[in-house]
Amino acid sequence: MNQNGKLTIVVIGNGMVGYKFCEKLIRKSSNFNIVVFGEEPRPAYDRVHLSEYFNGKSADDLSLADISWYAENGIRLHLCNPIKKIDRHSKKIYSFKGDEQSYDYLILATGSSAFVPNIPGIEKDGVFVYRKIEDLELIKSYGCKANKAAIIGGGLLGLEAAKALLDLGIKETHVIEFAPRLMPRQIDNSGSMMLQSKLLELGVQVHLNKNTSTVNGNGKIESLIFSDNSHLDIDMLVISAGIKPRDELAQMAGLELGPRGGIAVNDQCKTSDDYIYAIGECALYNGMVYGLVAPGYEMAEVAAVNICGNTKSLTGFDMSTKLKLIGVDVASFGDAFIAEPDCRTIVFEDRYKGIYKRINISNDGKFLLGGILIGDATSYNILLQTVNNRIIIPPNPDDLIMGSRGEPVEKAGGGVMNLPGQALICSCEAISKDAICSAVTEQGVTTMEALKKCTKAGTGCGGCIPMMKDLLLGTMQANGVYIKNTLCEHFNYSRQELFDLVKINSLKTYNEILELYGKGDGCEVCKPAIASILAGLWNDLILKQETIQDSNDRFLANIQKGGTYSVVPRIAGGEITPDKLITIGQVAKKYNLYTKITGGQRIDLFGAHLTDLPEIWEELIDAGFESGHAYGKSLRTVKSCVGSTWCRFGLHDSVSFAIEIENRYKGLRAPHKLKGGVSGCIRECAEAQSKDFGIIATEKGWNLYICGNGGSKPQHAQLLAGDINRETCIRYLDRFLMFYIKTADPLTRTATWLNKMEGGMIYLKNVITNDSLGIAAELEAAMQQHINTYRCEWKAAIENTEMRKRFSHFVNAPKEKDPNAQFVAMREQVKAKEW
Amino acid sequence: MMHTFEFIGVTHDIDSTLIVEEKWLFACHADDVPENGGVCVKSNQEQIAVFNFARRGEWFATQNLCPHKQQMVLSRGMIGSTGDQCEPKVACPFHKKTFSLVTGKCLSGDEYQIKTYPVKINDGKVYIQVE
Ligand code: SRM
Numbered sequence: 001m002n003q004n005g006k007l008t009i010v011v012i013g014n015g016m017v018g019y020k021f022c023e024k025l026i027r028k029s030s031n032f033n034i035v036v037f038g039e040e041p042r043p044a045y046d047r048v049h050l051s052e053y054f055n056g057k058s059a060d061d062l063s064l065a066d067i068s069w070y071a072e073n074g075i076r077l078h079l080c081n082p083i084k085k086i087d088r089h090s091k092k093i094y095s096f097k098g099d100e101q102s103y104d105y106l107i108l109a110t111g112s113s114a115f116v117p118n119i120p121g122i123e124k125d126g127v128f129v130y131r132k133i134e135d136l137e138l139i140k141s142y143g144c145k146a147n148k149a150a151i152i153g154g155g156l157l158g159l160e161a162a163k164a165l166l167d168l169g170i171k172e173t174h175v176i177e178f179a180p181r182l183m184p185r186q187i188d189n190s191g192s193m194m195l196q197s198k199l200l201e202l203g204v205q206v207h208l209n210k211n212t213s214t215v216n217g218n219g220k221i222e223s224l225i226f227s228d229n230s231h232l233d234i235d236m237l238v239i240s241a242g243i244k245p246r247d248e249l250a251q252m253a254g255l256e257l258g259p260r261g262g263i264a265v266n267d268q269c270k271t272s273d274d275y276i277y278a279i280g281e282c283a284l285y286n287g288m289v290y291g292l293v294a295p296g297y298e299m300a301e302v303a304a305v306n307i308c309g310n311t312k313s314l315t316g317f318d319m320s321t322k323l324k325l326i327g328v329d330v331a332s333f334g335d336a337f338i339a340e341p342d343c344r345t346i347v348f349e350d351r352y353k354g355i356y357k358r359i360n361i362s363n364d365g366k367f368l369l370g371g372i373l374i375g376d377a378t379s380y381n382i383l384l385q386t387v388n389n390r391i392i393i394p395p396n397p398d399d400l401i402m403g404s405r406g407e408p409v410e411k412a413g414g415g416v417m418n419l420p421g422q423a424l425i426c427s428c429e430a431i432s433k434d435a436i437c438s439a440v441t442e443q444g445v446t447t448m449e450a451l452k453k454c455t456k457a458g459t460g461c462g463g464c465i466p467m468m469k470d471l472l473l474g475t476m477q478a479n480g481v482y483i484k485n486t487l488c489e490h491f492n493y494s495r496q497e498l499f500d501l502v503k504i505n506s507l508k509t510y511n512e513i514l515e516l517y518g519k520g521d522g523c524e525v526c527k528p529a530i531a532s533i534l535a536g537l538w539n540d541l542i543l544k545q546e547t548i549q550d551s552n553d554r555f556l557a558n559i560q561k562g563g564t565y566s567v568v569p570r571i572a573g574g575e576i577t578p579d580k581l582i583t584i585g586q587v588a589k590k591y592n593l594y595t596k597i598t599g600g601q602r603i604d605l606f607g608a609h610l611t612d613l614p615e616i617w618e619e620l621i622d623a624g625f626e627s628g629h630a631y632g633k634s635l636r637t638v639k640s641c642v643g644s645t646w647c648r649f650g651l652h653d654s655v656s657f658a659i660e661i662e663n664r665y666k667g668l669r670a671p672h673k674l675k676g677g678v679s680g681c682i683r684e685c686a687e688a689q690s691k692d693f694g695i696i697a698t699e700k701g702w703n704l705y706i707c708g709n710g711g712s713k714p715q716h717a718q719l720l721a722g723d724i725n726r727e728t729c730i731r732y733l734d735r736f737l738m739f740y741i742k743t744a745d746p747l748t749r750t751a752t753w754l755n756k757m758e759g760g761m762i763y764l765k766n767v768i769t770n771d772s773l774g775i776a777a778e779l780e781a782a783m784q785q786h787i788n789t790y791r792c793e794w795k796a797a798i799e800n801t802e803m804r805k806r807f808s809h810f811v812n813a814p815k816e817k818d819p820n821a822q823f824v825a826m827r828e829q830v831k832a833k834e835w
Numbered sequence: 836m837m838h839t840f841e842f843i844g845v846t847h848d849i850d851s852t853l854i855v856e857e858k859w860l861f862a863c864h865a866d867d868v869p870e871n872g873g874v875c876v877k878s879n880q881e882q883i884a885v886f887n888f889a890r891r892g893e894w895f896a897t898q899n900l901c902p903h904k905q906q907m908v909l910s911r912g913m914i915g916s917t918g919d920q921c922e923p924k925v926a927c928p929f930h931k932k933t934f935s936l937v938t939g940k941c942l943s944g945d946e947y948q949i950k951t952y953p954v955k956i957n958d959g960k961v962y963i964q965v966e
């Protein structure tokens with residue numbers, strides 16, 4: 001016992017489970033000194049989502065808690081400091097760095113390491129495992145030189161690794177599996193075959209029944225030789241052949257291990273020493289090591305309860321799994337393999353779409369026992385709940401996987417609202433349906449963010465988030481809360497309702513609107529949304545109400561890493577004179593700006609200090625440029641192809657038309673940004689059909705397409721009217737754009753707006769071309785008023801000394817630049833320093 | 836360029852035994868700060884964000900550094916309030932993490948904490964208590 005009368009708890013291993021143990025222990029009691037020794041250089045991170053490291057998540061994003069969290073909770077954390085010895089008699093541990101620490105209770109949370117089979121040549125360069133951030137860093141740097149890679153192991157992790165290699169840009173990826181099927185512990189042969197063909201579509205080749213006998217190569221890996229004498233040429237190998245519990249410390253200390261490794265624990269997570277517990281992937285319970293995070297978290301809970309002097313025991317674990325990330329849905333739940341005559345099985349197979357579903361039903365037809373889903377796992381959560389809660393299934397059990405009479409599958413089983421209260425929704429954090437519903441009912445939670453914060457559900461693997469959403473909405477509805485898409489906590493109106501209110505009452509400022517229709521002091525959600533409504537209605541200078549604008553609109557430039565801004569002058573239709581190009585070059589040189597041609601056919605100058613912005617724009621405006629509104633939710637560019645002025649296929653002058661349209665709508669504020677394109681013929685070099693509006697020349701006139709989108713969910717624009725003349729095209733565009741501005745939710749692009757619109761394109765077409773709502777004249781007049789009131793915001797800003805004053809970093813040292821905005825050299829230019 | 840900082844040292848009694856000296860930094864004139872917005876003030880090595888919460892008739896000051904990605908930008912964030920108690924807050928312009936202007940606590944679920952400073956207005960001038 002320590003001098004302050006507290007017991008000392010020492011945790012070895014700061015992985016997912018070790019961290020969870022600390023979190024649980026401090027929540028239960030403050031009567032302990034907690035000391036943690038971790039071997040890795042970082043505090044515990046989310047290993048389950050490790051592969052997202054390749055999709056842009058940083059080590060920080062994956063972190064489970066900041067290093068300051070440990071200090072704030074009185075936990076002494078030693079990183080990079082592995083333990084080499086446990087002395088059970090003196091109850092002390094010793095680290096490689098020479099620290100010694102005595103304990104009252106010791107928690108082993110050493111996890112496991114990748115199992116590396118003993119294949120001759122496996123030590124060669126280019127062979128990797130997949131477990132830690134450092135492994136991924138090595139794979140990433142080696143992978144950029146590799147063309148052909150293989151993974152040994154076709155289980156959950158192996159397939160995840162295969163997808164990661166594809167994402168890294170490796171052209172050919174092979175999965176080598178010893179067993180006759182993929183994911184042998186989760187799915188059956190038919191499922192494996194379906195998965196295999198889906199993987200092939202993604203570019204992953206699968207080799208089954210393959211036993212690797214040698215890794216060949218001169219220093220670095222060049223090929224794999226198999227026991228059937230076939231071989232495969234590769235330049236990189238990732239091993240994912242299973243896990244090996246890290247039980248070496250326990251073994252040296254003489255603790256009882258399992259015959260094939262793993263630290264043996266009883267149902268209270270105690271090892272053969274009363275003062276030592278083992279939890280997570282290093283522990284062996286009921287003859288098994290559990291390679292999933294949920295059982296580990298349950299062990300952390302049980303150990304913490306017992307150390308606090310209460311009792312709790314492990315029960316069984318649910319080993320159901322859903323594969324994430326690989327672009328094919330794969331799930332298995334309950335007893336996936338039980339077969340006739342012990343049950344009755346329903347199988348559904350659609351080779352055309354690549355869907356395989358199998359469910360196993362009790363012989364009396366009452367209960368679902370388990371199943372497998374490949375290609376479409378949308379019903380995984382509800383089926384898992386049906387098994388776990390022994391819910392009586394419908395009389396036609398095939399409804400469970402097929403949906404009844406066209407209804408979505410979710411409904412057939414009754415949906416989450418029909419689950420019993422004790423149903424486990426989040427298995428990582430062990431949160432029941434009751435706990436979630438009572439957070440909504442009793443604590444008045446209304447958002448997913450708040451629900452996660454208050455219950456901790458959904459913060460582990462995230463698989464239960466869709467169910468949480470349904471429960472949140474379902475409970476609110478059941479409580480009689482009328483759910484509509486209101487702006488935020490300050491306004492009980494949708495954007496469209498507010499738009500009409502502001503218009504009818506001729507309101508001109510945010511403060512008036514907040515007084516009349518809102519409450520509180522506003523926030524970063526309603527301020528820019530109302531700024532957009534005001535701009536869409538009155539087109540007044542946004543600078544007059546600077547503090548309700550997003551940073552980009554407040555300083556009329558896009559904020560970049562490091563706090564500098566980018567400058568994007570308008571280059572309508574992509575047409576620019578040599579003199580103007582020279583000006584851009586001169587300005588960029590003078591202010592040391594990184595220069596790049598954008599994807600929107602114009603030029604972006606990056607890295608401008610706030611203080612320099614007015615002078616930069618002064619020089620550009622003197623040379624005839626205007627603001628390009630790259631910072632606003634407003635018209636960006638109207639791309640053009642060169643068209644009939646030069647192109648031998650051009651039908652009309654697409655450049656002139658694009659310039660005319662871009663100038664017509666420049667400065668137009670909308671719920672989201674707007675982009676257009678004009679192509680001179682059907683070859684479509686301006687990619688007009690990927691824009692919010694696209695115009696394509698035809699023999700007889702122009703085709704007008706609307707509601708296209710690039711971005712993360714690309715969608716082609718749809719034809720609104722064909723073979724129309726210039727004037728009609730512009731009239732339709734005026735109506736379309738104003739109708740969108742008037743009715744869309746905040747931050748909704750035209751494509752999403754259309755997707756949510758009742759009646760869809762047929763309805764929209766009717767509004768625009770047949771004036772079915774009788775508002776066409778009003779929409780056109782609104783657009784005309786916008787055009788009449790347009791002013792270049794930058795010109796207004798630099799001409800007004802008061803406004804100009806705002807462009808300084810320090811209010812008390814206006815000429816000085818922010819010393820924290822730093823650059824590094826790159827290819828004869830500069831770039832922002834990494835954050 | 837040189838700066839001169841005007842410190843006003845005020846000495847006053849707290850409970851007649853303890854005498855505290857407060858250092859107040861003259862930051863700027865009140866009308867240099869936009870209504871319901873912020874500016875950044877340079878104080879020796881520090882950068883301090885000062886907010887004129889005109890709607891509530893209150894002033895706040897915090898560190899200018901956003902702890903999320905170590906960016907000197909909080910003064911350029913939007914201010915507002917949240918919850919039934921109308922806790923005043925600022926949203927970082929980069930990733931919209933929000934911080935209480937009173938306690939400095941991060942309100943968007945992370946464990947961050949920023950520094951806050953007392954502010955007072957005297958004769959149209961803004962002062963921040965830096966020590
Ligand atoms: C500079 C540029 C990249 C480039 O170097 O080429 C760019 C840069 C940014 N894009 Fe983009 N996009 C650029 C062309 C595009 C294009 C291509 C195009 O316009 O033809 C697209 C796909 C087309 C589309 O929008 O449908 C595109 C789709 C996006 C999206 C996804 C929008 C969506 O609906 O899914 C975002 C995110 C958003 O707006 O929420 C985005 C957001 C951004 C932001 C604003 C990200 C941010 O929040 O900081 C970047 C700002 C950089 C800056 O500070 O200036 N950018 N971005 C391009 C500027 C074009 C211009 O001249 O204005």
Ligand SMILES: Cc1cc2nc3c(=O)[nH]c(=O)nc-3n(C[C@H](O)[C@H](O)[C@H](O)COP(=O)(O)OP(=O)(O)OC[C@H]3O[C@@H](n4cnc5c(N)ncnc54)[C@H](O)[C@@H]3O)c2cc1C
Nearest residue numbers: 013015016017038039047082083110111280281291292293
């Ligand atoms: C790529 C990948 C994807 C995964 N996906 C899923 C999934 O989808 N679902 C799921 O449930 N699970 C998944 N897992 C498994 C899950 O990550 C593990 O079950 C979980 O991390 C186990 O936690 P742990 O704390 O027991 O072990 P770990 O997280 O491995 O932590 C153990 C820590 O102890 C340290 N340590 C070991 N020996 C010592 C020593 N002597 N001294 C000091 N420190 C020591 C180690 O360095 C390590 O940091 C995945 C794992 C990987 C690698």
Ligand code: SF4
Nearest residue numbers: 056598599604711712
């Ligand atoms: S420029 Fe566009 S695509 Fe490129 S990183 Fe930025 S947002 Fe992403």
Ligand code: FES
Nearest residue numbers: 901903904927930
């Ligand atoms: S830098 Fe402030 S929220 Fe990310």
